[in-house]
Amino acid sequence: MRLVVIGGVAAGLSAAARARRLDRNLEIVVLEKGPLISYGACGLPYYIEGQVRDLAELVRFTPERFRRERNIEVRTGAEVAAIHHSRREVALAGGERVHYDKLVIATGARADRSSLPEPEAPHVFTLETPDDARRLMEYLGARRPRQAAVVGAGYIGLEIATALRAHGIAVAVFEREADVLGRSDAHLTRTVAALCDEFHIELRLGAEIGNFPADLVVMAAGRRPNTELAAEAGVETGRTGAIRANERMETNLAGVWAAGDCAETTHLVTGRPVWLPLGTTANKTGRVAGANAAGARARFPGVAGTSIVRVCGLGLAFTGLAAAEARREGFDPVAARIEALDRPHYFWGRKTTVELIADRRTRRLLGGTVIGQRGLEGRINVVATALTNRMRVEDFAQLDLAYTPPYAQVWDPLLIAAQQLEKLLD
């Protein structure tokens, strides 16, 4: 019995490792088209920024280690050209055919440069693999660009902009939408715009790159799931454009699972399919796909939509729906935003901004935003946990959160925001 996994980064390797843990006898083959596996793509902007010295630090496992420690065959440079599901075979680019009994598709996503005026010019980059990062760093050292254009003000675009500013390069960020971070949130956008202004990053919203004169372009927009292989084999995609999978990460084809950035998941607040490609979800869905491919009955309930980014030293985190999104989904959102100290003033408390959103009729929490310099990951995680449990504002406001002066306030900013929201709902 052989499991083949297409893709050797977060989702693919999680699937393979999990399958091995549950079934010692399964033959497991991972096919990765690139030269490396198991790299932390989220660390790449920090390599550019200079926070990570060596790209090797971002690589957790080698194929050798996977073979030695887990008896999993990992082949790099193994690009799959086609899936022939009726024969249970994948065809590699070189012509080789690999039989499978079970298949996990973890082909990821890619930034699409094709919308750029000169997509293949030597000064145009994406930042998706360690190779991309090495090439960009070499370019920075050799050409010393003076004016960069970053396309896309999502979290990758803003991280790259921050990183390039740290090299003393003038940076302009072009975002087609009116808001940043893929969220219809005017306050979040204003906060990021003010930060960019302070750090001399030119943020152009509702704008295309056009003929902007730049000697470095980084494409960080238009990310799309890699579904072509799957689609040609008859795997269905959903309304988001990513592969449709149920909560067991099963596709419409028997014996074929999908996981990671190529697959859609369910949004826990709306109950609807969503495509939010993130490393956390890739690891989780990979793990579930791998478990089920090994005969277990694991399930992935969905995502709350949690995201966090650091831009120019400030942390911005959100989860669930923004008010405008909630309205589009048929809710009647009410939002409360407060600013409060995260610790007592006598313990160097710093200002933290919390916004909570609830549905007027059901009083159920729909989303939240936390902005600050520390502790924001913990706060947004509390909101995500509340959303997962469909908590109402009044129950959230009574949460037994930790307090001691060195770490927290007696009324955590989360609770103050909830009280404010209760007032607006009454």
Place this chain on the structure above:
Amino acid sequence: MRLVVIGGVAAGLSAAARARRLDRNLEIVVLEKGPLISYGACGLPYYIEGQVRDLAELVRFTPERFRRERNIEVRTGAEVAAIHHSRREVALAGGERVHYDKLVIATGARADRSSLPEPEAPHVFTLETPDDARRLMEYLGARRPRQAAVVGAGYIGLEIATALRAHGIAVAVFEREADVLGRSDAHLTRTVAALCDEFHIELRLGAEIGNFPADLVVMAAGRRPNTELAAEAGVETGRTGAIRANERMETNLAGVWAAGDCAETTHLVTGRPVWLPLGTTANKTGRVAGANAAGARARFPGVAGTSIVRVCGLGLAFTGLAAAEARREGFDPVAARIEALDRPHYFWGRKTTVELIADRRTRRLLGGTVIGQRGLEGRINVVATALTNRMRVEDFAQLDLAYTPPYAQVWDPLLIAAQQLEKLLD
């Protein structure tokens, strides 16, 4: 219509402020026996340690400010000698009688020194009010004690021990129980014992102070709710010894509410009455009592049992039940403890210890512990939120927690602990 509140610290003032917000016309009188109101008692050990320069920083409101801004009469030095509920009157120590229509009892708790060999000796202190702290600081300056004994290894005792060590004083901590922090948790106790050892604090477990030669004794054990006034008026106490109140913070007497350290609450994991006197709960129950006294229908569902303390620079947090407590409550607890980095290694990740406990049969989470130097407040709050929602381990393991290298790991230590726990349950 007059609301009288007995007690002017966390619970009492929260009640008064909340009642005023909901009813502009209510006459509100707060009777506080001490000279100050609205002080942050949790900050007192940090004043002793030298982190807080001036006790005034711990006082948030003055009686004048309450009168001016909220039209609430706050009387300090107003000790209530008796409650005559049939006449709806409280009698002050000086003989004056104050009529009430509604009464909130927020009389707090006190450390009982009577078990000490010399309870009234001049070198024996408690640390409950700013006055206590001032006297202790004066004593430290004037007498320069060399050997201190702290009675009790709860959070206050350990904070005081840390503070006294910062003055270069030899410190021995005596704890009658076998474990610290009021929790039957051997690992937590070992961690604190190792810390004490490292910082030259002598921790004597299962020990009484006896004839230990000390020129400074701080009593931080045997805290008891101040229920005498209430009990004499016919207010029932519960099995914990604190005032029994329902989820509206109503006592058995009509028109009488209880809040804060004098009252018991419900433990959200066991569903049973519990007495866990903490500032957070005092504020919340005060707010609920005040709202209901003003005619609203607020409720306080209970506490998860969340606690956090910093001892010698290390943070220790827990919530819910320890395994031994869970067993006593009739659960079949299974515990998993892991150590993991809180951020990627290339982003200066630090080790964090997470323990999660679940019931074997129902797989419901029962409690958790987080030990580390940062981020522990956020992690324990996620566990507390999960306990409040009676989450099962497998759902907890799929929580959509935030990830970005500067703030978090792709698999948060919480999720790794949950996966480990799932393995043990399977």
